[in-house]
Amino acid sequence: MMDQARRDAVLSLTRKLVAQRSESGREDGAAAVLREYLTAEGFDEVRTDGYGNVVGVLRGSRPGPRLLFDGHLDTVPVRSAAAWTHDPYAGELADGKLYGRGTSDMKGAVAAYAVAAACFARDTNRDFAGELYVDGVVHEERFEGVASRSVSEAVRPDVVVIGEASGCNVKIGQRGRAEVVVETFGVPAHSANPEKGVNAVYAMCAVIEALRRLPCPEHPVLGRGILELTDIQSSPYPGASVVPARCRATWDRRLLPGETRESVLAPIRALLARLEAEAGVRAQVSFAVGEERCYTGETIRGERFFPGWLYSEDEPFVQSVLASLRAAGQSPRVTHYSFCTNGSHYAGEAGIRTLGFGPSHENLAHTDDEYVEEAELYRACEGDQAIMRALLPQA
Ligand SMILES: [Zn+2]
Numbered sequence: 001m002m003d004q005a006r007r008d009a010v011l012s013l014t015r016k017l018v019a020q021r022s023e024s025g026r027e028d029g030a031a032a033v034l035r036e037y038l039t040a041e042g043f044d045e046v047r048t049d050g051y052g053n054v055v056g057v058l059r060g061s062r063p064g065p066r067l068l069f070d071g072h073l074d075t076v077p078v079r080s081a082a083a084w085t086h087d088p089y090a091g092e093l094a095d096g097k098l099y100g101r102g103t104s105d106m107k108g109a110v111a112a113y114a115v116a117a118a119c120f121a122r123d124t125n126r127d128f129a130g131e132l133y134v135d136g137v138v139h140e141e142r143f144e145g146v147a148s149r150s151v152s153e154a155v156r157p158d159v160v161v162i163g164e165a166s167g168c169n170v171k172i173g174q175r176g177r178a179e180v181v182v183e184t185f186g187v188p189a190h191s192a193n194p195e196k197g198v199n200a201v202y203a204m205c206a207v208i209e210a211l212r213r214l215p216c217p218e219h220p221v222l223g224r225g226i227l228e229l230t231d232i233q234s235s236p237y238p239g240a241s242v243v244p245a246r247c248r249a250t251w252d253r254r255l256l257p258g259e260t261r262e263s264v265l266a267p268i269r270a271l272l273a274r275l276e277a278e279a280g281v282r283a284q285v286s287f288a289v290g291e292e293r294c295y296t297g298e299t300i301r302g303e304r305f306f307p308g309w310l311y312s313e314d315e316p317f318v319q320s321v322l323a324s325l326r327a328a329g330q331s332p333r334v335t336h337y338s339f340c341t342n343g344s345h346y347a348g349e350a351g352i353r354t355l356g357f358g359p360s361h362e363n364l365a366h367t368d369d370e371y372v373e374e375a376e377l378y379r380a381c382e383g384d385q386a387i388m389r390a391l392l393p394q395a
Contacts (some may be wrong), residue, residue, distance in 0.1 A: 002378055006119060010381050013037055013111035015091030019321040024074040027052055028295040032075055034136040040116040051147045052296045054136040058121045064129025064316055067391050069113040070332035070342050072140030075102040076135035076366045083368040097371040105365035108356040108372040109163035110136055112203050116384035130208030132201045139292060152350055159391055160346040163358040168215030168330060169381050171356030172318060173310030174337035175222050176255035176344050178264060179288035182207055188245040197243035201234050203281045204247040210271050219256040222336060255308045274348040306340050317353050324390035325383055357383055357386040
């Protein structure tokens, strides 16, 4: 059981992080809070990289595995403060719930593992094998795993624990996601004489109908690989008396483990080739490319392709984490995330053993009156320490 001082430390760090508004690209205040805490707790090194990710390390007394606890410092915006009954940045506590933007997603989780790391170092007197890293990553909300690539290169972790909300259950996988963009090309003409042009929107209609009939792969555990139209825009827009010469539409594609850029695009390219041969449709497909500014001034960019991943419950690292959590009095279920996380990079791109464990419930993320239960914060902090005991060998 955690004593009161340790509980207070988790609560206070969560509140300080919540008080720093930190939409993607504006995480500097939250990063400073995390840096300050890790430095005060005697971490051996606390670094901030070019994107603004914060990484702290506690080194054990001898060489061993590198364990990384990963979480993001950015949050989605507060759409309307009037829709909240609590101040989104005040960290108000009521009926055992701590309210605020980012409490569940996921400043509470970051505070829980940062405090857990400090407790683990103190309790073991640093007499453990390996290195314990904790981070606070930027730009996760729109770029799952992209900023994590630079953490991953610097740390080269053997195992990663994603702190995203799991209800203190153990998550061993997730579907990934990609944004698929199709553009169709026509010939502009005055709409008084449409026969002189080729309407790119009509071409897109044919593409949409064909894509709706395209079968998506299925996975026995993670479910369907969705392909759902999410937006469409003709060009010029708005169009006045003109047959549109271009049309662009985006699909959300949920990815299953093992799916690659090529395997996702190949059936769509084949379909477009068929439409061109049969109906003269001119179109091309690609993944959306995103580009955003970091608070450091650096630019982050990447294709919106974030792979899925799944480990077996029988993996030794999963089994030893489960045993240690049970020994600590917890009863975690083994499940998978229904949303996309930085695990897309660690497990999906880099092949690093990854699992998820964190406080709170995924349906509280991005909501008005977002909160985290106080008891979940403490349970996560205790569970994080149990995971550290499981994966960093002690004498
Ligand atoms: Zn999150």
